[in-house]
Amino acid sequence: MAEVHCFTSATFSYLDRVRVLGETLKRFHPDWKFWLCLADEEPPGFTFDIAREPIDGIVRVNELDVPDVRRWVFNHDIVELCTAVKGPMLFRLLSSGARKVLYIDPDIALFNDLDEIVCLLDKHDIILTPHQIDPDDDPKAILDNEIGSLKWGVFNLGFLAVANRGDGIRFAHWWRDRLLDYCIDDLPNGLFTDQRWCDHVPGLFSNVHVLRDPGYNVASWNLSRRPLTIEEDGVIRAGGTRLRFYHFTKVNGPGEVMITKYSGGRITPFELLKWYRARLDANAVPDVPDGWWAYGTYADGTPVPREHRRAYRSRLDLRRRFPDPFASGRKSLARHLAKRRQ
């Protein structure tokens, strides 16, 4: 068995990103086993051939040993589900004997090796990367970045590394349990998917390493304090140290606006962005319809509104009455909730 297992979670609409992550990961770590935890099902007419992907293994959501999985899936919107599966998937990999497991978000690309992480896992059980490692001083940046992290979580869960021992195992248990029950986006109640939960990690577990190297998990939310530069040695640096990976959050929308805001007038972040978009184009999946998510609609193709998911999640009577929440037709949850709304 490979010593290091790395997984990401995504739907088919993010397959281009998964491929870019896969190709950059394989460039530096061809010996790692790269898994995709798939929170989706194939659209009609599309065949997913893993042999042609930079992916070594795939685990579908219904293979995660989640009780009553179909209803559990229904309880989550796309972001919530893609993050909720991370807990059970981590647990599964550790249970199967993987010694070191990394989670990396699909919208991340590697620019250098992660050997240091592998070494750190010899000493530490859990490694987390904070959104910020250096205080901002500009009021706008404080609002966007530091206060943003107070809302969405101190650590960015686009990256996580866990060793298969001691607190690594205890963490995986705890995180899986919490994500099975509470992986939702509910900021007023202090919840934000899988991420807010990890604010507890340094308190609940020992042997946690907070990775404060500015080269890891660079993104628009910390670019203000980690200027990207490239010298004649061809090394891309963030805040003066080697860029390991960049998190291309929402590259086709607010992500670019935030990069513009915090690029410090430097062109390098935009070079990365242009490159990333070109790689996405090269890895596009034309057979997957735009915005495809198998669990995004009822059986008749009607989109599932978020409030239906919330209602089903919170009300036992609905769960009892409608065992298949995705069904459509006369005696379906969809019809019932639609009528109530009228």
Next chain:
Amino acid sequence: MKGASKILRWLRRTTKANRISRSRIVRTTLLGAETAGKAVAFYARTGHWNTNEHNRLLAAYRRQLHAAVSPRIRAKDWDGGKNRSSPMTGAALTQILEPLVGNAQGLIVSLSHDDYGRNYGGVQNVIRDEQQVFGRAKWLYLHVSPASPLPMLSDPKPANEFRVSLRFDGNVIGVAMIGDLVGSLETLRRSIFMQPIVHHLMGLAPELVLEVIRATGNDSPIAWAHDFFSACPSYVLMRNDVAFCGAPPLGSAACAICCYGEERPLHAARIRRFFEAADCIVAAPSQAALERWRRFDLPHREAVVLPLARLLSVPPTGNPPSRDDSRPLRVAHLGAREFRKGWSIFEELALRHAGDARYEFLQLGTPDGPSMPRNIRNVSVRVDAARRNAMIEAIAEAQIDVAVIWSLWPETFCFTAQEALAAGAFIITNPGAGNVWPAIAANAPEQGCIVNDVEQLFAMFRGEDLRARAHAAPRRRGTLLIEGGTADWFLRRHATESEAAPTTAVASPSMDGLPIQDESVAYG
């Protein structure tokens, strides 16, 4: 009146609903009006709306980045430059060349990226100049260029499928297959000494250039480093056309995100095999260029620096031109509005000082290219074969005080720096501009200054010292003595070698021992 009462009602509603004071709304409105007024005034002066100094230059860089594409994609746009003439046969070519050989001293076989008789630029000028000098010394000059110019190396092709344009002593001969040219040269070399000079490999297949060199029977080809094409298809080493990269190690992260990165490994491997096989004498137009080229660690027999021109000071013929303190300091960008020549930096400088009575901004060069701010005046200058001093004259005539030569890549020679010096302008440059500062330092160190970065450049213009500094510099006048490219140096060397060993004037059969191209590369 109806409109006014509507606005008042809206104002009342808004202030009440949002719990904000009316005075705050009025203040905000006035502030907005003031900002808008400033923007309109800025537009009137410059033709630009963007008053934000912080993002304007970045926007220019982003436009340049957006336009950057891989050379393979750009090659599709070069199709129009193709010479579509039908190729002549090998026999016809030999028939044309053989009688021309006559009693000449020798035949220069020169190769470059395009037809120097049809195109104008630095390398083309050098070829034109050296052809004339060789001609005066009774040397014949055969120029070979790809019939389909490309912004990269040509993919490997068989010799009987690669078309080249030929020019003999400046006159068009036509198009031939490079294989037929090789055959003709092999025939001719029995009767005349041939010297290959490779000015540029762009658009050519280096494997086929090696065949041409072999055919000349000369084992001392000369290869020019006019730029840094030896290291990368981006011959100015500009990553994504926006930042100097210095040719980082192959496989570096910088190459991985660069639009030239995909082509570079094979490009570098083919160039390396060329230099390994050809054992060239490398000629560079400056010591700075040669030092940079040497970093690529390519094998070569020897290296020489052959400056393209020499600056000659002209003795003063009267009182030096007076400095007029009453007029604005005239600040110029010399040459085309090209990003890599620092045009965007100059443009930003002008925009920052729109309405600043201390400065007047000019562009001396062709009036084409991107539109420019209204507060930059174009003085149309075209330096060509007939008007080699046109830039010097224009700088002097426009009474340019300061030339900002802010090249973003290490210029290998930089005619404009020499021209600015010859015209007596004070030069401001940066440490990364290659031969610009060495040229100033060697000729008139007090006539220029080196500024570390763009922020320092902007600070210099914000400050009050520039006028005094520019005026304190001696306003020398001079002229440029154009050197004959490879010709003068080669003729001297050849004469010495001929005296030492007269038989070298005849083709050496030892060249047959030159390594033959790797078949898998040539046709793979």
